[in-house]
Amino acid sequence: MTPSAQAAGVAPRESPPATPAAFAMSAGHVSLDGRPVLRGIDLRIHAGEVVAVLGANGSGKSTLIRALLGLTPLSGGTAELHGVAPGRFRDWWRVGYVPQRLSIGGGVPATVREVVASGRIARQRRLRRTSAGDRAAVAHALEAVGLTERAGDPVGWLSGGQQQRVLIARALAGEPDTFVMDEPTAGVDAESQLHLAGTLASLVERGRTVLLVAHELGPMAPLITRSVVLGGGRILHDGAPPADAGCHPHPGHEQARPHVYDVSGGPMSTEAGQ
Numbered sequence: 001m002t003p004s005a006q007a008a009g010v011a012p013r014e015s016p017p018a019t020p021a022a023f024a025m026s027a028g029h030v031s032l033d034g035r036p037v038l039r040g041i042d043l044r045i046h047a048g049e050v051v052a053v054l055g056a057n058g059s060g061k062s063t064l065i066r067a068l069l070g071l072t073p074l075s076g077g078t079a080e081l082h083g084v085a086p087g088r089f090r091d092w093w094r095v096g097y098v099p100q101r102l103s104i105g106g107g108v109p110a111t112v113r114e115v116v117a118s119g120r121i122a123r124q125r126r127l128r129r130t131s132a133g134d135r136a137a138v139a140h141a142l143e144a145v146g147l148t149e150r151a152g153d154p155v156g157w158l159s160g161g162q163q164q165r166v167l168i169a170r171a172l173a174g175e176p177d178t179f180v181m182d183e184p185t186a187g188v189d190a191e192s193q194l195h196l197a198g199t200l201a202s203l204v205e206r207g208r209t210v211l212l213v214a215h216e217l218g219p220m221a222p223l224i225t226r227s228v229v230l231g232g233g234r235i236l237h238d239g240a241p242p243a244d245a246g247c248h249p250h251p252g253h254e255q256a257r258p259h260v261y262d263v264s265g266g267p268m269s270t271e272a273g274q
């Protein structure tokens with residue numbers, strides 16, 4: 001309290017509580033099958049950041065985002081999602097998760113629209129009928145990924161890249177404020193990558209938080225505000241995105257040369273040395 005306020009008997013005004021980080025991890029450790037995969041991760045990602053998690057195959061990128069979401073338990077340290085431990089987090093409508101591997105379609109005769117509509121579930125109260133708002137959000141999400149024409153098709157009829165776009169639409173349909181995308185462009189052709197970058201740009205414009213795992217950022221590169229590079233279960237770099245991470249000559253290629261950083265921690269372009 002200032003001396004004049006004290007003299008006037010004015011009660012000190014509480015400063016408003018700071019908005020908690022969207023994602024936070026302190027000294028995070030994860031072991032899988034008894035093998036350490038994450039070894040002391042300290043990370044805070046704030047609302048509105050657009051963060052790419054980069055690193056070689058097996059460096060622990062998926063494990064990190066799964067641990068941040070509470071899908072993989074920590075063997076040490078703590079994690080928080082919007083200020084709450086993932087196990088106690090209830091506002092799942094706030095998080096749109098695009099998993100790395102396709103987990104839809106196999107034997108389930110759901111249509112594209114039905115899968116995308118499932119992204120609204122966390123927003124719906126039990127037994128409430130689908131509203132006009134739900135239908136509009138689903139239609140908008142389908143349009144955003146260019147799949148309106150395929151809405152009535154069984155999802156199993158779509159190609160791998162198209163199915164990836166269905167998963168992205170499912171996340172969009174929930175209108176979350178936080179997106180977690182595990183390799184959203186893996187196996188997606190150049191045109192669809194551009195489409196996704198456009199979708200991402202509109203999310204970024206609206207202040208959404210985006211955490212994505214990528215091997216090549218491609219056309220998404222200009223949107224990234226921060227990169228976190230993993231190696232050996234640790235963070236090797238946390239800061240500006242590497243200059244060449246978006247410029248692979250073959251946008252559709254899968255994970256062949258993700259090593260834009262060497263294990264010593266500094267940025268190192270593999271393109272230059274080849």
Ligand SMILES: Nc1ncnc2c1ncn2[C@@H]1O[C@H](COP(=O)(O)OP(=O)(O)OP(=O)(O)O)[C@@H](O)[C@H]1O
Pocket residue numbers: 032033037055056057058059060061062063064255
């Ligand atoms: N369920 C599991 N059981 C045992 N080991 C696992 C399991 N899941 C992942 N791993 C191992 O943990 C390590 C990190 O895997 P993770 O999938 O997080 O890496 P990544 O960086 O996302 O890899 P990629 O770029 O290939 O997707 C790998 O060595 C992997 O074999």
